[in-house]
Amino acid sequence: xxxxxxxxxxxxxxxxxxxxxxxxxxxxxxxxxxxxxxxxxxxxxxxxxxxxxxxxxxxxxxxxxxxxxxxxxxxxxxxxxxxxxxxxxxxxxxxxxxxxxxxxxxxxxxxxxxxxxxxxxxxxxxxxxxxxxxxxxxxxxxxxxxxxxxxxxxxxxxxxxxxxxxxxxxxxxxxxxxxxxxxxxxxxxxxxxxxxxxxxxxxxxxxxxxxxxxxxxxxxxxxxxxxxxxxxxxxxxxxxxxxxxxxxxxxxxxxxxxxxxxxxxxxxxxxxxxxxxxxxxxxxxxxxxxxxxxxxxxxxxxxxxxxxxxxxxxx
Amino acid sequence: xxxxxxxxxxxxxxxxxxxxxxxxxxxxxxxxxxxxxxxxxxxxxxxxxxxxxxxxxxxxxxxxxxxxxxxxxxxxxxxxxxxxxxxxxxxxxxxxxxxxxxxxxxxxxxxxxxxxxxxxxxxxxxxxxxxxxxxxxxxxxxxxxxxxxxxxxxxxxxxxxxxxxxxxxxxxxxxxxxxxxxxxxxxxxxxxxxxxxxxxxxxxxxxxxxxxxxxxxxxxxxxxxxxxxxxxxxxxxxxxxxxxxxxxxxxxxxxxxxxxxxxxxxxxxxxxxxxxxxxxxxxxxxxxxxxxxxxxxxxxxxxxxxxxx
Numbered sequence: 205x206x207x208x209x210x211x212x213x214x215x216x217x218x219x220x221x222x223x224x225x226x227x228x229x230x231x232x233x234x235x236x237x238x239x240x241x242x243x244x245x246x247x248x249x250x251x252x253x254x255x256x257x258x259x260x261x262x263x264x265x266x267x268x269x270x271x272x273x274x275x276x277x278x279x280x281x282x283x284x285x286x287x288x289x290x291x292x293x294x295x296x297x298x299x300x301x302x303x304x305x306x307x308x309x310x311x312x313x314x315x316x317x318x319x320x321x322x323x324x325x326x327x328x329x330x331x332x333x334x335x336x337x338x339x340x341x342x343x344x345x346x347x348x349x350x351x352x353x354x355x356x357x358x359x360x361x362x363x364x365x366x367x368x369x370x371x372x373x374x375x376x377x378x379x380x381x382x383x384x385x386x387x388x389x390x391x392x393x394x395x396x397x398x399x400x401x402x403x404x405x406x407x408x409x410x411x412x413x414x415x416x417x418x419x420x421x422x423x424x425x426x427x428x429x430x431x432x433x434x435x436x437x438x439x440x441x442x443x444x445x446x447x448x449x450x451x452x453x454x455x456x457x458x459x460x461x462x463x464x465x466x467x468x469x470x471x472x473x474x475x476x477x478x479x480x481x482x483x484x485x486x487x488x489x490x491x492x493x494x495x496x497x498x499x500x501x502x503x504x505x506x507x508x509x510x511x512x513x514x515x516x517x518x519x
Numbered sequence: 520x521x522x523x524x525x526x527x528x529x530x531x532x533x534x535x536x537x538x539x540x541x542x543x544x545x546x547x548x549x550x551x552x553x554x555x556x557x558x559x560x561x562x563x564x565x566x567x568x569x570x571x572x573x574x575x576x577x578x579x580x581x582x583x584x585x586x587x588x589x590x591x592x593x594x595x596x597x598x599x600x601x602x603x604x605x606x607x608x609x610x611x612x613x614x615x616x617x618x619x620x621x622x623x624x625x626x627x628x629x630x631x632x633x634x635x636x637x638x639x640x641x642x643x644x645x646x647x648x649x650x651x652x653x654x655x656x657x658x659x660x661x662x663x664x665x666x667x668x669x670x671x672x673x674x675x676x677x678x679x680x681x682x683x684x685x686x687x688x689x690x691x692x693x694x695x696x697x698x699x700x701x702x703x704x705x706x707x708x709x710x711x712x713x714x715x716x717x718x719x720x721x722x723x724x725x726x727x728x729x730x731x732x733x734x735x736x737x738x739x740x741x742x743x744x745x746x747x748x749x750x751x752x753x754x755x756x757x758x759x760x761x762x763x764x765x766x767x768x769x770x771x772x773x774x775x776x777x778x779x780x781x782x783x784x785x786x787x788x789x790x791x792x793x794x795x796x797x798x799x800x801x802x803x804x805x806x807x808x809x810x811x812x813x814x815x816x817x818x819x820x821x822x823x824x825x826x827x828x
Contacts, residue, residue, distance in 0.1 A: 333530070334530065334533055334534050334537050335537065337530070337531075337534040337800075337803065337804065337807060338534060338537065338538045338541075338800060338803075339761070339799050339800065339803050341765070342538075342780075342796050342799050342800070343538075343541065345765075345780070345781065345784050346541075346542055346545045346546070346784060346792065346796065347545060349545075349549065349784040349785060350545045350546070350548050350549045353549050353787075446659070450661060453661055453663075454661070454663075454765075454766060457661075457663050457766060457769075458765060458766065458769070458781050459781075459785070460781070460784065460785065473661065473663055473664055474663065477663065477667045477770075480667050480670070480671050481671060484671070487664065487667060487668075488664075491660065491661070491664040494661065494664075495656075495659045495660045495661075495664070498658075498659035499655060499656075499659045502655060502658065502659060503655075
C-alpha cells in the first residue's frame with residue numbers, strides 16, 4: 205500500500221510549539237525580550253568599548269553629560285555610563301549564577317524527594333517547609349557576612365599561591381560569595397515545583413516502560429525523569445532572576461554586598477543617593493537601568509509561565 | 520482545630536531551633552574577634568572579657584547554654600559591641616519598627632486589595648492595564664530609589680513632612696509608604712488573580728443568572744474566596760516588611776531594629792545577631808500562624824485538608 209502524504213494526517217502540535225505561539229501573541233513578553241537582549245548587549249559587548257569605569261579624575265567630577273561622558277561623571281570623576289554597564293554585568297551575573305545554583309540544587313533535591321516518595325519525601329519536604337519559614341533576608345545577611353569575612357584571606361591565598369592579578373582577584377572574591385549566599389538559599393520554592401512535576405511524570409508510560417526494562421532507579425531518575433522536568437523548571441526560574449538581582453541591590457545598599465570601587469547597580473544607586481539634592485541623575489540613571497531590567501524579566505517570566513502553564517503546586 | 524494548632528506550634532518551635540542552629544554556627548564561623556575595637560588590650564584582659572561573656576567555654580556548651588538561658592531566665596545575652604543586654608536593645612528599638620511595619624501593612628492592604636479588586640472587575644480594560652502597570656512599577660523600582668525621590672520631591676516641599684527623623688506622628692508617613700509599596704503591589708496582583716479565578720466558577724454564574732447586581736456578586740459571592748491568596752500572603756508580607764525595613768530605616772533614619780541587625784552582622788556581635796534573628800523568626804512564625812488561621816476561616820477546604828479525620 206502506498207503511504208499517503210504526511211499532510212493528510214492532522215499535524216500534531218507539540219508543547220513547545222504551542223508555547224512559542226502563545227509567547228508570540230504576548231506583546232509585553234516579546235517587548236521585554238527585546239529590552240533584555242539590548243541590555244545584555246550593552247552590558248557585555250558595549251562595555252568593552254567604554255572608558256575605564258574605575259579611572260578617577262577629581263578635576264572633572266559631577267560633569268554634565270557630554271560627548272565624552274554620555275551620562276556625565278560621578279563624585280570621583282568616573283564615567284557614569286561605563287560604571288552602569290560594568291555594574292550591570294555584576295547585577296545580571298548575580299541574577300543568572302544564583303539562579304543556576306538554586307536550580308541545580310532544587311532539581312536534584314525535588315526530583316529525589318518526588319521520585320522516592322513515602323517517608324523520605326515527607327521528611328525532605330518538612331525540611332523545606334521549615335527553611336521556608338525562616339526569613340530569607342535574615343539568613344542571607346548572616347551567610348553573606350560570614351562568607352565575605354573570608355574574602356580578604358581568600359584573595360591573599362589566591363594571589364600568593366596562583367599568582368593571579370590582585371585587583372582582579374579581589375573583585376572576584378567580593379562578588380562570588382554573593383552568588384552562593386543567594387543561590388544556596390534560593391532553591392526552596394524551586395524544589396517544590398520540581399517535586400510536583402516529578403510526581404506527575406512518575407506515572408507516565410515511558411517511566412513504566414523504563415521500569416519494565418529493568419533499568420536502575422538512578423538511571424530512570426537522571427536519564428528519564430529529570431530531563432523532562434528541566435524545561436518547565438527553567439521557565440519558572442526566570443521569575444527568580446529579578447528577585448536575586450533585587451537582593452543583590454539590597455545587600456549592596458546595606459554595605460554587605462558588592463563594595464566600591466567595584467560597581468553594581470545597587471552600589472551605584474547607593475552612591476547616587478548621597479548626592480540627591482544636586483546631582484539627581486546619579487540616582488536616576490542606574491535606577492532606570494535597574495528597574496527596566498527587572499520590569500522586562502518579570503514580564504518575560506510571567507509570559508513564559510503563562511505560555512507553558514507551569515503551576516507551583518503544594519502537594 | 521486544636522490538633523492543627525498544636526502541629527503548627529511544633530513546626531514553629533522547629534523553625535526557631537533551625538534558625539538558631541544555622542545562625543549560631545555561621546556566627547561562630549566568622550573569622551576575627553568580637554572585641555576588635557579594643558586593640559590595646561592585653562591578652563589577659565581579653566581572656567577575662569571572653570570569660571565574662573562565656574566565650575571561653577567549649578562550643579557545644581555555648582550551643583546549649585544560650586537557648587537554656589532564654590527559657591530559664593528570659594535572657595537573650597549581652598551585646599558584645601554595646602555592652603548592654605540584647606533584650607533592652609530590642610525593647611527600645613522594636614516599638615519603632617513595629618509602628619513602621621504596621622502602618623506599612625495597613626497601607627499595603629488599604630491600597631493593594633481595592634486596586635486588585637478593581638483590576639479584576641474591569642479585566643482587560645485600560646483601568647486593569649494601568650493598575651497592573653503601577654503594581655509592576657511598585658515591584659521593580661527598589662525602595663532605595665523611591666525613598667530618596669520622595670525625600671527630595673515631597674518632604675522638602677510639603678510642610679509638616681521631614682526629610683528624615685523620627686519624633687512626631689507624621690514622620691511615619693513617608694517611610695511607611697515607601698515600605699508598603701512593594702507589598703501593596705504583590706497584594707494587588709494576588710487579589711486580582713484570586714478574584715478572577717472565583718469569577719470563572721459556576722456558583723458565580725448562578726448568582727449572575729439569578730439577576731443579582733454586579734456589585735452584589737463581587738461583594739457577597741467573590742470577595743471571600745478571592746481574597747484567600749492575598750490573606751495567605753499576609754504572613755510572608757509581614758516578613759517582607761520587617762526585612763525591607765532594614766533599608767527604609769537607613770534611608771529615613773528611623774531608630775528601629777534593622778540598623779542593629781546589620782551592625783551586628785558586620786561587627787561580629789554574635790549575641791545581638793542571635794537575639795535579633797530569633798526575635799524576627801518568632802514574629803514571623805506568629806504572623807504565619809495568624810495568616811493560616813485567617814485562611815482556614817475564609818476557606819473551608821483548608822480546614823478539611825488539615826484535619827483528615
